[in-house]
């Protein structure tokens with residue numbers, strides 16, 4: 348028997364990187380998967396719904412559509428996110444607003460829209476993809492991103508308390524993971540690869556993580572194997588926040 352047999356799970360940000368690897372693994376483990384993303388052109392093998400997670404009206408519509416297509420929902424993974432490599436004095440109001448709107452408000456909106464369906468399922472799980480920098484900011488910079496991810500970790504704890512025992516809510520705090528998000532860090536391929544190398548050197552394992560290594564952790568937290576786990580922020584970072 349597969350680990351998510353019969354489950355109905357909505358994944359945001361499933362067109363790329365961590366979200367995409369999660370969708371692929373979930374499908375292999377027997378789940379029916381719907382994906383919300385602002386870019387649905389790259390989504391394969393899952394029900395794709397175009398939606399900007401920072402827009403309350405489209406989130407409500409998209410989550411309802413997902414629940415209709417899947418005939419209910421018993422899981423939600425919030426992986427949609429944006430990154431701006433801007434320190435305090437470079438962070439414009441627009442960068443701040445966009446980062447908080449997508450990473451933090453988007454998580455809140457998707458949870459709020461999904462909870463009636465998750466409650467109806469009787470037993471459900473939410474996994475939020477936060478970040479190690481939300482626990483321990485390293486090296487300065489990306490001020491708005493750090494604040495948004497710290498918010499996701501705090502929100503996860505608040506929701507875990509509020510939604511127990513029916514809905515478990517957990518966060519994963521990845522270290523640097525090799526995904527297209529690095530292309531948001533630097534405008535050129537060379538710049539992005541330089542940042543990849545710098546980030547890898549800061550990890551005790553001396554490498555970037557792979558999206559599949561986060562997906563397998565999402566699978567654990569979403570499955571019944573984690574049936575007594577809620578409110579945690581699980582670091583998956585090759586030891587980065589341990590040293």
Ligand SMILES: NC(=O)c1ccc[n+]([C@@H]2O[C@H](COP(=O)([O-])OP(=O)(O)OC[C@H]3O[C@@H](n4cnc5c(N)ncnc54)[C@H](O)[C@@H]3O)[C@@H](O)[C@H]2O)c1
Nearest residue numbers: 360362363364365384385399400427428478523524526528
């Ligand atoms: N890659 C890393 O090093 C790393 C580390 C820690 C945390 N994270 C977090 O993991 C999550 C996934 O990141 P990734 O590395 O896979 O990045 P990615 O860029 O590969 O994927 C992000 C996905 O989110 C979607 N998205 C962005 N804004 C959206 C919006 N407003 N509405 C709907 N969809 C939107 C994008 O289209 C994309 O498909 C993010 O929350 C990111 O902050 C990533």
